[in-house]
Amino acid sequence: MSDLSVQIGPLTLANPLMAASGCFGYGVEYAGAVDLSTLGAVVSKGLFLKPREGHPPERIVETPSGMLNAIGLQGIGVHRYIAEKLPELRERRATNVINICGSTLDEYVELARILSDADGVHALELNISCPNIKEGGITFGCSLNGTFDVVSAVRKVTHLPVIPKLTPNVTDVASFARASEEAGADAVSLVNTFLAMAIDVETRRPKLSNVVGGLSGPAIRPIAVRMVYECQRAVKIPVIGMGGIASARDVLEFLIAGATAVQIGTANFVDPFIWSKVLNGIRDYLQRHDVARVADLVGTIDTSSREKQWTSS
Numbered sequence: 001m002s003d004l005s006v007q008i009g010p011l012t013l014a015n016p017l018m019a020a021s022g023c024f025g026y027g028v029e030y031a032g033a034v035d036l037s038t039l040g041a042v043v044s045k046g047l048f049l050k051p052r053e054g055h056p057p058e059r060i061v062e063t064p065s066g067m068l069n070a071i072g073l074q075g076i077g078v079h080r081y082i083a084e085k086l087p088e089l090r091e092r093r094a095t096n097v098i099n100i101c102g103s104t105l106d107e108y109v110e111l112a113r114i115l116s117d118a119d120g121v122h123a124l125e126l127n128i129s130c131p132n133i134k135e136g137g138i139t140f141g142c143s144l145n146g147t148f149d150v151v152s153a154v155r156k157v158t159h160l161p162v163i164p165k166l167t168p169n170v171t172d173v174a175s176f177a178r179a180s181e182e183a184g185a186d187a188v189s190l191v192n193t194f195l196a197m198a199i200d201v202e203t204r205r206p207k208l209s210n211v212v213g214g215l216s217g218p219a220i221r222p223i224a225v226r227m228v229y230e231c232q233r234a235v236k237i238p239v240i241g242m243g244g245i246a247s248a249r250d251v252l253e254f255l256i257a258g259a260t261a262v263q264i265g266t267a268n269f270v271d272p273f274i275w276s277k278v279l280n281g282i283r284d285y286l287q288r289h290d291v292a293r294v295a296d297l298v299g300t301i302d303t304s305s306r307e308k309q310w311t312s313s
């Protein structure tokens, strides 16, 4: 039997499969479909200090091999999350990574302080990459100084593993991974969605109420794999990869490119029972290739005969 466990800084995950933020509710909503304790981790929907309404409809549009969303970080806020969701997540023995988002640096710090005292929180994912809100979030994630400042400020106030979630909407994503590592991050996760838009040609109106939104799903996977590859070569901390994963082969591609763990988002909307299928597919691959530990696959891409063509930044 292969060892599926992976290490994200001080946190051991039972396997490399994490549910991506915003695509798995707060976790408890999926408890009827998935035994939450069998997932590597559940990443919560993005939480602000206070509840938020998000954007009005239309907030989701299907595109070729992808999905466009502009939810606008609707959420119940951190206090209701702790009171209403965490107790059940604890009971179900889920590993809980909380995705936090602030409009200011102080809000990230405050959220980190509050969640550090809550029982059942295992790590913080800093959403500095949401493309769908005007202030905060991506403003930090698109600036190297902003990334460094928010990660180091949160680092100072929490004992929990800190995982900044990087935006792909930058030219050199590896430099943001480096800034995160220098600021004390335990890992980085990537990618959040790609800024995109869709237009109804009959009405000439944008399909999303917010005009622009974030693209996810299989359409983005090759770009995400490339970004994970670049980041893993740039830092020593673990990289958590995501973007369009919909099968065991997709997970393996990310692991081989350099991801220590992965997150599944959009595919979960298509098939909420995807988890055991993917896990079985990974087990099968490890057995066929005689690999004892899934961690042994990480970053094992063989570029030997192709490396010369690679122009890294």
Ligand SMILES: Cc1cc2nc3c(=O)[nH]c(=O)nc-3n(C[C@H](O)[C@H](O)[C@H](O)COP(=O)(O)O)c2cc1C
Pocket: 020, 021, 022, 023, 045, 046, 047, 067, 069, 071, 073, 099, 127, 130, 165, 191, 192, 193, 215, 216, 217, 218, 220, 242, 243, 244, 245, 263, 264, 265, 266, 267
């Ligand atoms: C409907 C929806 C809501 C999302 N909400 C969040 C969020 O609250 N916080 C966050 O960091 N990412 C959020 N994301 C981004 C996903 O976590 C993930 O980074 C992205 O969708 C790429 O993975 P995928 O192609 O597997 O979906 C959301 C994505 C979707 C589709």
